Amino acid sequence: MPDVRLVNVTKTYGKIVAVDNVSIHVHDKEYFALLGPSGCGKTTLLRLIAGLIKPDKGEIYIGNRLVNDVPPEDRDVGFVFQTFALFPHMDVWDNVIYGPRVKGFDMKKAKRIGHEVLEMVRLHERLDAFPNELSGGMMQRIAVARALAAGAKLLLLDEPLGQLDAKVRNELRYEIRKMTKDLGLTAIHVTHDQAEAMAISDRIAVMKKGKILQVGTPEELYMNPKSIFVAHFIGESNFLEGYVAEINDKTITVELRNGIKVETINKTTEELKKGERVVIALRPETLKVQREIRKGKNAVLGVIERMTFEGTNVRYEIRLENEDLVILTRPSLTGKWYKIGEKVTVSFPSEKAHIFTYPKVGLREELAVE
Amino acid sequence: MPEIIKVLDKLSAKRSLRNTIYLSSIIIFFTLILIPPILGVIMKWGEMEQVLSQPKLMSEALNAIGNSLWVAIFVSVIDLAAGIPMAWLIARGKSKWLNVIDTFVDIPFIVPTATLGYSLLLFWSEDGLSSLFGKSLISPGWLLVILLHFTFSYPVVTRVMVGALLDYKLEYEQASRTLGASPLTAARTVTLPILKPSMIASFILAFARSISETGATMMVAGTAxxxxxxxxxxYHDLNQNGPLVFVSFILIVIASLIFITIKLLGPRLKLPVRKVWPNAERKLSSSGVTASRNGLALLIFFALILIPSLFVAFPAFKAIFGGTTLSQALSGSGVWREYWQSIILTYFLGGIVTLINMIIGLPMAIAIARKTFGELPSIILDVLVNIPLVVPSVALGASLSIFWKNFGFLPEMGPLIFAHMAITYPYFVRSMSAAIERINVNLEEAARTLGAKPFAVFRTIVFPLTKYSMLSGAIMVFTRSVSETGATMVVSNLVTAPVLLVNWVKSGVPTTILGLGCGFLILFSFIILLILRLIVRGREVY
Known part of the structure; x- marks a missing residue:
């Protein structure tokens, strides 16, 4: 059964390091997402696994077999391209049984498989259609069906939902997950959409500039981001800039601009020193907003700078007295909306704050996704 | 902005004026290019009886037509068989040297066909390759004709297929591989079927070149x-119009029918993609077989295309480094006087024809690409415009000469220019209409909504985006005109360089002189193409 192991895999294009010494282990029957901004190397990584390109260094194992020199047709993987790559000169049926045909299955078996997979994606009545007659969602389902018909136990999906409308995308993401789980397949799904990755994956690897920053379940990545980029890329975060004022085993006190001090629990793995420049990351839902002005632990004064009605929620941008901007949403049903210019107190519990050293390249550059 | 452009911009807003321009370009096409050869044939219709009443002449005529057709079809098939592996190697290979080879592929393009014919004649004669074996390997005749036609039509197929392979979306092939197809199966069932339009186009072009070629064929055909x-x-030389019109007429009709058939039925032609032999094809995809295939493709290219094409350079070098041939040539004494005159005439003619075709071809290209007169008229125009491509140029020339003889007041250059225009017209229109079709109509519409008048849209959007295609279309017109031999011979008594070279071969002019004559022609064509190529280098980057 196919688990996938990459050991110190590197791939360069001229001076550009597309994949930089990456090691990951995708377990058998796992739904695994490679998540990152465009150009981070996630598609290159997927193509390396498929055998469409060869690594410069490192080893790739599929089900304990070293496949570095195995051509793509012998890897038993199903690759679903972003553009679907349905053969334009063949109808749906010929596309679907292409795999069994080129693998030399006898026609009886090929036909049985073809009918099975088409049944599975509910496109049996479109056998005779050519790809240009299908909608985006149909093409996507045929692309998956074609990969399954070829007998793939490992499904490699390159932004498979990227070309679809938002509604179709949301429907199909669960459909793909359910299908792979029902069939007991291993799936590696490349996406730049964190919501999509969170919704369908058992585990996610977050990539940036050819490197894997963190691998974990959606909850782990959200609750315990190991880097400022992951905190930003998975879900939403607000950032407060400051310096370490005091540090002991249990807590770290950070002095923000204008002399405001806040406290966090010391659970960081980074080695922080007194006086070091740091960034505190806070999830919007951990922030508490109150009308009354009060002083207290981790309470910072602010002014509502902008308010946007979004339907279910109201979104506020609040300028804090230390000059940082925090963004948060509140259910619109409460009816007690804040007004622009209104003074409020924003506070957070110490244990919910994540603290990181200030990035060398600057905060804006570190968080850039383009 | 100069006043004149403002005026033109303003004028272009008038629909009636625009339609007048499009309509005139269509009328010019019909009156100068399409109708005259047809009328030429009709004028001598009665004389065709000469042929019908003489069984011997009839069988000679049918034999000649048959030979033209089977050579053209056979050579085009061989071109595809040899050209596709070579194109694949160039487009997909990783070696740096492939760039050099890619450039070499164009060499038979640069060498005017008459010169190419002489080069091949030399290469396969006792003075060339055969000297190694003590006897002539291939003497003039059908085999040498086939080799010659293969040499000058091969680059067409290779060039088109390299372009198609480079444009091809690799994902289809990669999808096929991940689904379990070996490289050969993927190529056969996915890549080549998707590239079928390019294969058909290159087949038509190769067929057209083969069926049209006259000058070089005359040199290598021998007597049988x-x-x-x-x-x-x-029969033109014998001054017998009957057999001439008969064969011209049949060749024009058959070539047009073949062209239209391929054009209409080609897209419906199904390549066999359903049957797969996994094990055999896997073995044929092995690195050993692939290396042998690449080796064979290179061998064919060097031994049958490149070296024979350039062989004429050897006597040219002999002439340069020994004897008095070079100084005689440069001083223009003896036969060289006529030579230099012919060179000047050739390039002058090429320049004029290119200019006229650009002016009358551009509105036609736009009308076809933008379907100005509707869907169906545009398809019909597209087919009609391309017909001169497949019509044997000498047949075209023969019927044109009959037609234009009625206009005695025209200077001798007149019919010659018209004949060259007719032969080269499709090259410019094809290239331009394809380029214009590639421009997203939204760009033009965006320019209009921003306030640009139609002429301003052309100046600022269409022209900048298509100027390289315009130039490459012009280059094709120019080189084709410079190479033209068959029609030139029958339409006029003026002697262009290729005609002169054919005459020299026929009259047994010494090889050093011939070699040098060919060498100069290659050199000039090469320099002109190099300059134009440097300008075109950027290609269409959009």
Whole structure:
């Protein structure tokens, strides 16, 4: 059964390091997402696994077999391209049984498989259609069906939902997950959409500039981001800039601009020193907003700078007295909306704050996704 | 902005004026290019009886037509078989040297066909390759004709297929591989079927070049072999219009029918993609077989295309480094006087024809690409415009000469220019209409909504985006005109360089002189193409 192991895999294009010494282990029957901004190397990584390109260094194992020199047709993987790559000169049926045909299955078996997979994606009545007659969602389902018909136990999906409308995308993401789980397949799904990755994956690897920053379940990545980029890329975060004022085993006190001090629990793995420049990351839902002005632990004064009605929620941008901007949403049903210019107190519990050293390249550059 | 452009911009807003321009370009096409050869044939319709009443002449004529057709079809098939592996190697290979080879592929393009014919004649004669074996390997005749036609039509197929492979979306092939297809199966069932339009286009072009070629074929055909163009030339020299019109007419009709058939039925032609032999094809995809295939493709290219094409350079070098041939040539004494005159005439003619075709071809290209007169008229125009491509140029020339003889007041250059225009017209229009079709109509519409008048849209959007295609279309017109031999011979008594070279071969002019004459022609064509190529280098980057 196919688990996938990459050991110190590197791939360069001229001076550009597309994949930089990456090691990951995708377990058998796992739904695994490679998540990152465009150009981070996630598609290159997927193509390396498929055998469409060869690594410069490192080893790739599929089900304990070293496949570095195995051509793509012998890897038993199903690759679903972003553009679907349905053969334009063949109808749906010929596309679907292409795999069994080129693998030399006898026609009886090929036909049985073809009918099975088409049944599975509910496109049996479109056998005779050519790809240009299908909608985006149909093409996507045929692309998956074609990969399954070829007998793939490992499904490699390159932004498979990227070309679809938002509604179709949301429907199909669960459909793909359910299908792979029902069939007991291993799936590696490349996406730049964190919501999509969170919704369908058992585990996610977050990539940036050819490197894997963190691998974990959606909850782990959200609750315990190991880097400022992951905190930003998975879900939403607000950032407060400051310096370490005091540090002991249990807590770290950070002095923000204008002399405001806040406290966090010391659970960081980074080695922080007194006086070091740091960034505190806070999830919007951990922030508490109150009308009354009060002083207290981790309470910072602010002014509502902008308010946007979004339907279910109201979104506020609040300028804090230390000059940082925090963004948060509140259910619109409460009816007690804040007004622009209104003074409020924003506070957070110490244990919910994540603290990181200030990035060398600057905060804006570190968080850039383009 | 100069006043004149403002005026033109303003004028272009008038629909009636625009339609007048499009309509005039269509009328010019019909009156100068399409109708005259047809009328030429009709004028001598009665004389065709000469042929019908003489069984011997009839069988000679049919034999010539048959030879033209089977050579053209056979050579085009061989071109595809040899050209596709070579194109694949160039487009997909990783070696740096492939860039050099890619450039070499164009060499038979640069060498005017008459010169190419002489080069091949030399290469396969006792003075060339055969000297190694003590006897002539291939003497003039059908085999040498086939080799010659293969040499000059191979680059067309290779060039088109390299372009198609580079444009091809690799994902289809990669999808096929991940689904379990070996490289050969993927190529056969996915890549080549998707590239079928390019294969058809390159087949038509190769077929057209083969069926049209006259000058070089005359040099290598010997006495026993005769094909359509040679037959026409023979009876033109004998001043017998009957057989000439008969063969011209049949060749024009058959070539047009073949062209239209391929054009209409080609897209419906199904390549066999359903049957797969996994094990055999896997073995044929092995690195050993692939390396042998690449080796064979290179061997064919060097031994049958490149070296024979350039062989004429050897006597040219001999002439440069020894004897008095070079100084005689440069001083223009003896036969060289006529030579330099012919060179000047050739390039002058090429320049004029290119200019006229650009002016009358551009509105036609736009009308076809933008379907100005509707869907169906645009398809019909597209087919009609391309017909001169496949019509043997000597047949075209023969019927044109009959037609234009009625206009005695025209200077001798007139019919010559018209004949060259007719032959080269499709090259410019094809290239331009394809380029214009590639421009997203939204760009033009965006420019209009921003306030640009139609002429301003052309100046600022269409022209900048298509100027390289315009130039490459012009280059094709120019090189084709410079190379043209068959029609030139029958339409006029003026002697262009290729015609002169054919005459020299026929009259047994010494090889050093011939070699040098060919060498100069190659050199000039090469320099002109190099300059134009440097300008075109950027290609269409959009």
């Amino acid at each position: 072999f005769i094909n359509g163009p040679l037959f026409i030339k023979k």
